Amino acid sequence: MAESLQDAILIVGGGPSGLAAATALRRLGVPRVIVLEREPMAGGIPRHCGHYPFGLREYGRMMKGPDYARHLVRTAQEAGVEIRTQVTVTDLAPGPAVSVTGPSGPQVLAPRLVLLATGARETSRAARLLGGTKPGGVITTGTLQSMVYLHGQRPFRQPVILGTELVSFSAILTCRHLGIRPAAMIEPNGRTTARWPTALFPRLARVPLLLGTEITAIHGRDRVTSVSVRDTRGSRDIACDGVIVSGAFRPDAAVLQRSHLRIDPASGGPEIDQYGRCSDPDYFAAGNLLRAVETAGWSWREGWRMAQIMAEVLQRPLPDPSEDTITLNGDALAYCVPQRLAGSGGPSPLRGFQLRVNRAVKGTLVMRVDGQITTRKPVETLPERRILLPYPDTRNAGKIDITLDETA
Amino acid sequence: MPDTAPAPDLCHDAIIIGGGVIGCAIARRLTLEGWNVALLEKAVDILDGASKGNSAILHTGFDAPSGSLEQQCVADGYAEYIDIHRRLNLSLDRAGALVIAWNDAEEAALPALMDQARANGVTDIAPLSAAQTRELEPELAQGVRASFRVPREYLVDPWSAPYAYLMQAVVNGARVVRNCTVSGGTYHGDHWQLETSRGAVRSRVVINAAGLYGDHVDTMLIGQNTYTIHPRKGQFVVYDKPAAALTRHILLPVPTKVTKGIVVCRTIWGNLLVGPTAEEQDARDTATLDPATLDSLRQRGAEILPALAAHELTALYAGLRPATEFKDYQISAHADRAYVSVGGIRSTGLSSALGTARHVHKLCAGLIERAPLPAPHWPQVPNLAEDGPRDWQCAGNGGIICHCEKVTRRDIETALSGPLRATSLAGLKRRTRVTMGRCQGNYCVAPLADITRGRLDQPIPGADDG
Numbered sequence: 001m002a003e004s005l006q007d008a009i010l011i012v013g014g015g016p017s018g019l020a021a022a023t024a025l026r027r028l029g030v031p032r033v034i035v036l037e038r039e040p041m042a043g044g045i046p047r048h049c050g051h052y053p054f055g056l057r058e059y060g061r062m063m064k065g066p067d068y069a070r071h072l073v074r075t076a077q078e079a080g081v082e083i084r085t086q087v088t089v090t091d092l093a094p095g096p097a098v099s100v101t102g103p104s105g106p107q108v109l110a111p112r113l114v115l116l117a118t119g120a121r122e123t124s125r126a127a128r129l130l131g132g133t134k135p136g137g138v139i140t141t142g143t144l145q146s147m148v149y150l151h152g153q154r155p156f157r158q159p160v161i162l163g164t165e166l167v168s169f170s171a172i173l174t175c176r177h178l179g180i181r182p183a184a185m186i187e188p189n190g191r192t193t194a195r196w197p198t199a200l201f202p203r204l205a206r207v208p209l210l211l212g213t214e215i216t217a218i219h220g221r222d223r224v225t226s227v228s229v230r231d232t233r234g235s236r237d238i239a240c241d242g243v244i245v246s247g248a249f250r251p252d253a254a255v256l257q258r259s260h261l262r263i264d265p266a267s268g269g270p271e272i273d274q275y276g277r278c279s280d281p282d283y284f285a286a287g288n289l290l291r292a293v294e295t296a297g298w299s300w301r302e303g304w305r306m307a308q309i310m311a312e313v314l315q316r317p318l319p320d321p322s323e324d325t326i327t328l329n330g331d332a333l334a335y336c337v338p339q340r341l342a343g344s345g346g347p348s349p350l351r352g353f354q355l356r357v358n359r360a361v362k363g364t365l366v367m368r369v370d371g372q373i374t375t376r377k378p379v380e381t382l383p384e385r386r387i388l389l390p391y392p393d394t395r396n397a398g399k400i401d402i403t404l405d406e407t408a
Numbered sequence: 409m410p411d412t413a414p415a416p417d418l419c420h421d422a423i424i425i426g427g428g429v430i431g432c433a434i435a436r437r438l439t440l441e442g443w444n445v446a447l448l449e450k451a452v453d454i455l456d457g458a459s460k461g462n463s464a465i466l467h468t469g470f471d472a473p474s475g476s477l478e479q480q481c482v483a484d485g486y487a488e489y490i491d492i493h494r495r496l497n498l499s500l501d502r503a504g505a506l507v508i509a510w511n512d513a514e515e516a517a518l519p520a521l522m523d524q525a526r527a528n529g530v531t532d533i534a535p536l537s538a539a540q541t542r543e544l545e546p547e548l549a550q551g552v553r554a555s556f557r558v559p560r561e562y563l564v565d566p567w568s569a570p571y572a573y574l575m576q577a578v579v580n581g582a583r584v585v586r587n588c589t590v591s592g593g594t595y596h597g598d599h600w601q602l603e604t605s606r607g608a609v610r611s612r613v614v615i616n617a618a619g620l621y622g623d624h625v626d627t628m629l630i631g632q633n634t635y636t637i638h639p640r641k642g643q644f645v646v647y648d649k650p651a652a653a654l655t656r657h658i659l660l661p662v663p664t665k666v667t668k669g670i671v672v673c674r675t676i677w678g679n680l681l682v683g684p685t686a687e688e689q690d691a692r693d694t695a696t697l698d699p700a701t702l703d704s705l706r707q708r709g710a711e712i713l714p715a716l717a718a719h720e721l722t723a724l725y726a727g728l729r730p731a732t733e734f735k736d737y738q739i740s741a742h743a744d745r746a747y748v749s750v751g752g753i754r755s756t757g758l759s760s761a762l763g764t765a766r767h768v769h770k771l772c773a774g775l776i777e778r779a780p781l782p783a784p785h786w787p788q789v790p791n792l793a794e795d796g797p798r799d800w801q802c803a804g805n806g807g808i809i810c811h812c813e814k815v816t817r818r819d820i821e822t823a824l825s826g827p828l829r830a831t832s833l834a835g836l837k838r839r840t841r842v843t844m845g846r847c848q849g850n851y852c853v854a855p856l857a858d859i860t861r862g863r864l865d866q867p868i869p870g871a872d873d874g
Contacts (some may be wrong), residue, residue: 014756019688021785022784030579038808040812045796047594069443086807086808088800088808088814090814098502101800101801101808101814102807102808103803103804103805103806103807104803104804105801105802105803105804105805106800106801120479120849121847122850124722124847124848124849124850125848126646126724126845126848127720127721127722127846128724129699129702129703129721130697130699131696131697131698131699132696132697133694133695133696133697133698134725136833136868136869137658137869139850139853140850142845142850142851143849143850143851143853143854146851146853146854147853147857147870150854151854151855151858151870152858152871153481153858155869155870156869156870191766200538216699217696221693221694222602223867223869242869252847254811254812254846257648257649258649258650265718288700335674
């Protein structure tokens with residue numbers, strides 16, 4: 001039987017964006033705000049990032065991840081948010097009707113509006129097509145951190161780290177926490193994905209940084225014993241007892257995949273307009289579900305701003321949705337969020353188009369509205385890095401396309 | 409806690425060497441026939457060799473060589489599976505298969521294949537034009553020439569089934585000893601004494617179901633082998649659940665002399681898989697994944713179902729089939745030594761197992777007189793199939809541990825207890841699906857390491873020194 005929550009806004013996901021939105025919604029006078037969290041504790045990814053820096057922009061304080069997560073939860077609870085943990089959403093339907101399950105079995109919730117904030121996950125070994133055998137000890141940074149910080153486990157002593165995103169450096173910090181010294185940090189590109197000066201970090205931590213290097217095979221039976229790597233000089237083996245496959249985040253959109261909501265195959269998240277509104281206007285989305293991956297602080301602010309829009313929707317409707325998606329030209333452009341622009345209205349919680357590329361590029365981004373150039377922006381960037389492009393000034397926009405003109 | 413060591417004073421009616429799908433099915437059949445059975449498995453858990461990686465299809469045997477032992481065992485095994493699946497709670501997805509021709513040569517081969525199917529007793533096949541084929545499977549690529557439909561090719565759970573066979577043997581009195589390698593044995597005229605890593609064990613009959621090591625075991629115990637195992641590797645890619653909506657049928661290519669070819673089909677768990685390759689190799693214990701080959705599987709998948717190109721991979725796996733220099737199964741009885749060798753069970757082992765077990769019982773029925781169990785127990789294994797009831801839908805499940813596959817704490821506790829409890833993470837995966845989903849353990853490995861601490865013979869890395 002459906003639990004009627006007609007006065008409530010339901011938030012799926014208790015990470016930074018979900019908790020920020022929940023807190024803000026309560027402060028804006030929404031009578032009932034419920035956060036559903038599938039883990040035993042809310043707080044999201046920062047719960048198992050046992051290092052600095054978190055919370056500087058949100059709270060003006062430098063905190064470690066778990067402290068920040070606790071602070072998010074406490075602030076939300078003090079604002080009167082109801083947090084239900086160990087509740088997994090199994091289905092989303094028009095209504096809105098949200099099917100959930102937990103230790104006590106299944107249930108259907110019928111709130112007024114839903115905010116999806118289920119975050120992101122790293123790409124698994126399988127999805128990266130890494131070859132070799134399948135021994136134990138090949139894990140993502142997220143798994144490493146939850147093993148170390150939430151469960152007090154030490155999965156290995158001498159792993160290699162694949163990837164050089166921010167989270168990859170976070171993996172080094174996590175290893176150091178337990179006195180684990182990675183055997184190498186391995187990056188297929190010619191430079192680190194995260195910005196300077198993080199490239200200095202592995203050297204400081206006495207971890208060899210191997211750029212332009214690929215892992216060709218993982219070896220071992222029960223546990224990892226070595227990896228084969230290849231660079232321009234040839235192939236060799238590196239002895240190790242684990243592999244951390246870090247980064248390459250994907251929106252954790254599993255619950256959307258079977259729902260009526262449209263997914264943007266390029267971003268992997270829901271298709272939204274500048275208000276964070278999904279293809280069913282009773283559903284909104286915020287945080288890393290939209291575009292993996294941004295920092296906790298970024299997601300928090302996005303959630304906070306999303307609350308203003310959702311509180312307003314309770315009073316008066318938003319402009320009609322548009323059916324025109326933004327067209328991307330140039331094979332280097334991976335995706336654009338939001339994917340649609342509705343007619344003029346209040347401020348957008350997203351602060352412009354967020355774009356990503358799928359390889360190292362240099363050139364100019366050109367935006368056209370109905371064929372007329374409205375914006376030109378020079379870019380030089382790598383995959384996984386944020387590119388912001390302001391919305392066109394003409395807010396009653398027509399057909400929008402964004403082109404990346406690459407310079408040789 | 410390890411299984412109880414073999415009892416040296418007890419003389420079993422039969423010892424089965426090998427806990428793959430064939431060994432499990434033989435253990436069940438002989439137990440139901442009233443025999444006192446022990447099954448020895450050298451790995452830490454059952455289904456750890458050839459049986460762990462396959463296409464998860466219940467074949468009718470329509471394309472097996474007519475009149476072969478394989479064809480007979482597949483037909484019998486198929487019939488018995490259909491007969492007993494409800495009583496053991498085994499999954500069955502009545503998908504049906506399409507054998508699809510993509511070029512002139514393949515189209516020309518279809519009539520002979522249909523004749524062969526009819527000769528094998530699979531008479532309910534139906535030839536289809538290109539248009540009719542695409543009507544049944546709208547996502548199929550352009551370029552389909554023709555096909556025929558085999559309605560009774562089905563999808564099954566390849567691990568729950570053998571697990572259920574052995575479970576039924578165990579609850580009716582059979583003994584299972586894992587971590588038990590046979591190192592030698594002698595026939596004493598009326599019984600065998602086998603030397604194992606867990607001590608000596610006695611039995612009146614020995615059945616070799618050692619799969620990839622079948623020829624080695626024959627040589628060790630009877631001083632001869634009539635076949636040699638040539639492991640044939642099959643790599644697979646598995647797509648995330650949304651891809652399963654792209655097809656209804658099992659999409660089969662026109663088979664060649666060597667292989668059934670690359671199949672595209674859903675799984676009972678709601679994924680979609682593409683594979684296998686057929687690669688000869690020497691190693692019997694490792695099946696390595698090759699990125700270039702896996703990428704070509706992905707490309708082949710997208711050639712058959714173009715929409716697949718936009719879908720994400722969830723898992724990769726590789727299995728080894730115990731092929732020999734012969735095309736047919738190699739099953740031989742040595743009555744003078746009360747020994748049966750069950751070898752060369754290639755890719756059809758999952759489909760044929762129950763039939764192969766009946767055949768083996770017939771071969772050795774004269775050796776021991778026993779009355780079949782009058783009222784055997786029928787244990788029900790947990791359902792893991794997407795279309796059946798799962799524990800997460802029930803109250804008191806302890807909460808979901810693996811979010812991708814919706815595996816509950818109670819699912820895991822159940823798999824960690826009982827007479828055939830999981831003894832490794834791999835065994836736990838096969839019994840529950842835990843860590844098998846799109847995130848490949850990202851969220852659940854850490855809690856799993858805690859839950860299983862001290863309860864697996866082969867601990868999860870990190871759980872042993874937390």
